[in-house]
Amino acid sequence: MLESLSSGLISLAPYPSLLSYTAVAGFLFLTYAYFVHPFFLSELRAIPPAHPFALTPLWIIYHRYSRLLFSPTAISLRSQALRPIHRAHTKHGPIIRLSPTEISVAGYEAVYRVYVEKGGFAKPDWWATEFMTFGVRNLVSFVGGPGNREHAGRRRDLGGVYAKGFLVNSGTLKDIARVVLERTVRVLESVVDGGDKHGKVEGTGTGTGKGMMDVYTFNGAVNADFASAYLFGTAQSTDFTCEKKARDEYFRHHNAFLNGDQDKSQKWLENLALEKCSHLDVATGLKHATDARVEGAEDAVVYKQLIQRGVHNAHLASELLDHLIAGAEAPRTTLTYLQWELSKNPGLQSRLRAEAQTLIPPSSPSLSADDLRIPDLKALDALPLLSALLTETLRVYTPTPGPQHRVVPPEGTALGGHFVPGGTEVSACFGVLHMNPDVFPEPEAWKPERWLGGGVPEGGDGGTEGGTEEMRRWFWAFNKGARGCVGKDFTVIVMKLIVATMYARYETSVVEDDGMEPSDGFLAHPVGEKLVLKFTRVG
Numbered sequence: 001m002l003e004s005l006s007s008g009l010i011s012l013a014p015y016p017s018l019l020s021y022t023a024v025a026g027f028l029f030l031t032y033a034y035f036v037h038p039f040f041l042s043e044l045r046a047i048p049p050a051h052p053f054a055l056t057p058l059w060i061i062y063h064r065y066s067r068l069l070f071s072p073t074a075i076s077l078r079s080q081a082l083r084p085i086h087r088a089h090t091k092h093g094p095i096i097r098l099s100p101t102e103i104s105v106a107g108y109e110a111v112y113r114v115y116v117e118k119g120g121f122a123k124p125d126w127w128a129t130e131f132m133t134f135g136v137r138n139l140v141s142f143v144g145g146p147g148n149r150e151h152a153g154r155r156r157d158l159g160g161v162y163a164k165g166f167l168v169n170s171g172t173l174k175d176i177a178r179v180v181l182e183r184t185v186r187v188l189e190s191v192v193d194g195g196d197k198h199g200k201v202e203g204t205g206t207g208t209g210k211g212m213m214d215v216y217t218f219n220g221a222v223n224a225d226f227a228s229a230y231l232f233g234t235a236q237s238t239d240f241t242c243e244k245k246a247r248d249e250y251f252r253h254h255n256a257f258l259n260g261d262q263d264k265s266q267k268w269l270e271n272l273a274l275e276k277c278s279h280l281d282v283a284t285g286l287k288h289a290t291d292a293r294v295e296g297a298e299d300a301v302v303y304k305q306l307i308q309r310g311v312h313n314a315h316l317a318s319e320l321l322d323h324l325i326a327g328a329e330a331p332r333t334t335l336t337y338l339q340w341e342l343s344k345n346p347g348l349q350s351r352l353r354a355e356a357q358t359l360i361p362p363s364s365p366s367l368s369a370d371d372l373r374i375p376d377l378k379a380l381d382a383l384p385l386l387s388a389l390l391t392e393t394l395r396v397y398t399p400t401p402g403p404q405h406r407v408v409p410p411e412g413t414a415l416g417g418h419f420v421p422g423g424t425e426v427s428a429c430f431g432v433l434h435m436n437p438d439v440f441p442e443p444e445a446w447k448p449e450r451w452l453g454g455g456v457p458e459g460g461d462g463g464t465e466g467g468t469e470e471m472r473r474w475f476w477a478f479n480k481g482a483r484g485c486v487g488k489d490f491t492v493i494v495m496k497l498i499v500a501t502m503y504a505r506y507e508t509s510v511v512e513d514d515g516m517e518p519s520d521g522f523l524a525h526p527v528g529e530k531l532v533l534k535f536t537r538v539g
């Protein structure tokens with residue numbers, strides 16, 4: 001017995017020393033990785049960490065992914081950690097370390113260098129992972145920086161179709177507005193009357209009661225109709241404003257795709273884009289018609305432009321699909337917050353109504369949706385209060401408020417007074433820039449009047465008009481430079497058309513606004529995904 005015990009101890013003897021070697025090696029590694037390197041050797045060592053744990057990858061991983069622990073299937077587009085990053089900038093200044101290999105900047109010169117100067121820094125692969133469709137890259141998911149010829153080429157391929165001058169002068173957008181706003185007013189009239197007196201309207205979304213409607217859903221529908229008409233032409237456009245079943249199906253897949261469903265919902269959306277392109281290929285004679293009912297492609301502005309430039313098949317469908325999704329998503333959020341603020345502020349609503357009615361006649365029993373007048377787009381775009389309302393909403397409720405990821409070029413760069421080595425991940429949070437109290441006093445307050453007065457710059461800056469030059473420099477809702485939003489002028493005019501038409505004819509008040517706090521997603525939206533307003537006709 002004793003013999004066997006002693007032989008057992010002898011056979012265990014090497015393990016304690018192996019374990020202690022491993023423990024010592026682990027301790028030394030951790031000391032080096034998380035103490036010696038970040039404090040004494042890292043080229044980023046002079047940049048304050050957002051938190052002591054930001055000297056390790058743990059802090060940012062925790063903030064980005066802890067939500068997944070509680071709802072693993074709900075989201076793959078990670079959390080943005082906007083609030084912790086904002087708090088860290090407030091405490092530690094305009095440049096902070098988020099992890100040993102990632103920094104965040106919030107000073108104007110650094111942000112300008114990252115996104116604008118010499119075409120801005122390259123995008124990391126994250127963009128391709130999240131936004132590629134059909135297995136090919138589109139404008140938003142081309143990674144690479146100023147040297148990325150594919151990206152520059154695609155921007156050139158789009159020609160001037162999204163330029164403000166073309167949008168306000170060509171007449172196509174105005175024709176599309178006639179179709180989409182006629183439907184919009186038809187639905188609103190039926191909501192106000194408490195029933196569908198126009199026959200064709202399938203439903204308005206919530207069915208909560210006379211005059212009541214969920215505007216979050218409705219805004220998505222109207223904006224998708226505008227975008228799809230401009231991309232694919234009115235014959236191939238969606239009619240989500242009126243067709244509730246089709247709208248619900250589309251947005252089920254749209255929302256799932258943006259939550260990271262790159263399987264079933266992505267396929268569904270890809271099929272939708274392919275089907276529309278196929279119809280247009282037949283209509284334009286690129287393919288032989290098998291369906292005698294195929295209609296023309298005269299007003300398919302973006303499709304035709306890209307085809308003329310030799311963008312075909314998956315590349316074409318991927319680009320158009322991305323614009324459709326973008327055209328529905330961010331404006332649905334922006335308009336919902338704008339309508340929410342207006343609904344809580346009847347005085348401001350009256351001032352907007354007076355301004356909008358200089359271009360759009362009010363509603364009256366004798367004035368139906370058929371008598372709709374589409375305002376001159378240049379005059380609409382110049383309405384000062386409307387511009388201020390929209391800009392302030394985009395500032396406070398920035399639809400893409402979190403980190404916009406980039407990579408420092410191989411030679412490294414100077415940011416915020418520090419040398420930052422090549423390969424470091426760098427980002428700014430536009431939602432943090434918009435909360436700078438030196439530029440926007442009481443930054444969290446929604447105060448559209450801050451944009452009234454001041455010069456109106458030629459062509460605007462980043463979609464902004466009014467305000468001081470400093471305010472316009474700090475307005476980043478659409479990003480700026482080579483990777484700035486290509487649909488900026490389109491979406492601003494469309495949103496102005498919708499708001500002016502709505503408030504020239506109706507008054508709104510809040511019925512149900514639970515869950516209006518913005519989500520912490522790449523595309524932030526009200527967490528409740530719903531806002532019920534009551535619409536009343538004005539004389």
Ligand code: HEM
Nearest residue numbers: 139140323326327330331404477478479483485486487491
């Ligand atoms: C309220 C509405 C919108 C907001 C706030 C918005 C915001 C943005 C932002 C911040 C970016 C830059 C992302 C980055 O840093 O790379 C961007 C890029 C882009 N946006 Fe928008 N967007 C809006 C509407 C639209 C619409 C209607 C379209 C449809 C054409 C669109 C198409 C794009 C595209 C294609 C890009 C990529 C541009 C490039 O990398 O060259 N966006 N948008």
